[in-house]
Amino acid sequence: MSLQPAYCYVYPHPAVTTDVVVFTIRGQRLEILMIRRRSEPFRGSWALPGGFVDIDEDLEACALRELAEETGVRGVYLEQLYTFGAPGRDPRERVISVAYYALTRSDRLQMRASSDAAEVAWFPVSALPPLAFDHAHMIGFAHRRLTAKLDYSTIAFQFMPETFTLGELQRVYEALLGEGLDKRNFRKRILALDRVEPTGGLRRNGSHRPARTYRLKDPGRVEIIR
Amino acid sequence: MSLQPAYCYVYPHPAVTTDVVVFTIRGQRLEILMIRRRSEPFRGSWALPGGFVDIDEDLEACALRELAEETGVRGVYLEQLYTFGAPGRDPRERVISVAYYALTRSDRLQMRASSDAAEVAWFPVSALPPLAFDHAHMIGFAHRRLTAKLDYSTIAFQFMPETFTLGELQRVYEALLGEGLDKRNFRKRILALDRVEPTGGLRRNGSHRPARTYRLKDPGRVEIIR
């Protein structure tokens, strides 16, 4: 049994999809969540998770649903990135894609393959495979936005687990910026934001002095600073 | 003769529109370009210029075309703002709207009514009429983005005509920020950007000392500063 076209309009309508660029930090590297496509077009290529918007579904809900269905990833910080709509970006029909980006804690990942995606994997931003559609372009866009937001928001905290040390936080910033930071200035700046508080606990991690652990005062909230 | 539905799909497709928030400065006030709708829904209401994306048309091209068709305004600085897609935001069918915002020189306006719009008019941001759809929401979004960008880009130069005085530029900034600025500090900061140069000419304008006129070194270019 094959589906017959059943939804008709006086004027042609484009299809609308969402795609999501999910960032995490793993092993001090910035990585992106990708799926391998099981169907045409670009069958076998790596692509961003995403898919068609249901006719009564909010755009952000669509992004979250596709992400969960295709990769099992949930509970991320999501923000709209940009809408890509160049004619010809999808060979099947006119497809306009509303791109989102997301940040997640590397300890929260519950990845699984699904019916839509043959495989799910993380790739370092610096070593991406060839990608389907204009997804490489989207990732470039998302990466620039992320690094820009580092400077004037508390977005980087979204990468952190429940409790963390200031050293761990600094290593996240260093991975994102691609450069080393001065420890004293970094700690001064972070504590001045008044967004983290000590848990009172210590973390023992190797043969050296244990580190105080901190938690976010208001997890999930991303503030614009300055 | 009425049109019969002629474009059919296996799955339902939303309609896609663009809407444009055009800002200008007139009489030291920030104003927005609006049209009065000639057709349902919201017939007779004020709305942003905009309309349906042609099936092979780029999104930005659509925004520029609708703007020109409905208002006669051309040659503006355009930037994508956000995509609004809540189900129910249009009572006819599911409509996803890619919103743009634009800045234009108040001396460049060639407004005219057209078949789609009964009337075209400027409204001060501080005194908008009731608006169709979620357009008031879009304008709030655009206004916040504009004022945020003032701080870290040269976007305000897009409001200026070919030649202008530093006093005129300062009045534009003051209208946008809603507060007075120190003249000396303002001129120091603007000149330090190295984006304007004196034309060598003077502008006589009332019974006081004439002002030097300036031009943009690179008109159209908007730079991120800091």
Place this chain on the structure above:
DNA sequence: TCAAAAGTGTTTGCTATACACCCATGA
């Protein structure tokens, strides 16, 4: 006792702000 990361203040340069008077013109 050694290696390794945690933790801690001060100095310095730069940038943003506050602030007041003379100039050139037309009425």
Place this chain on the structure above:
DNA sequence: TCATGGGTGTATAGCAAACACTTTTGA
């Protein structure tokens, strides 16, 4: 000559960057 906006410099405070040593632990 008066009213009006044009044009100019300096002093100060606050913020960002540079910089080195002691502490605590496990091996």
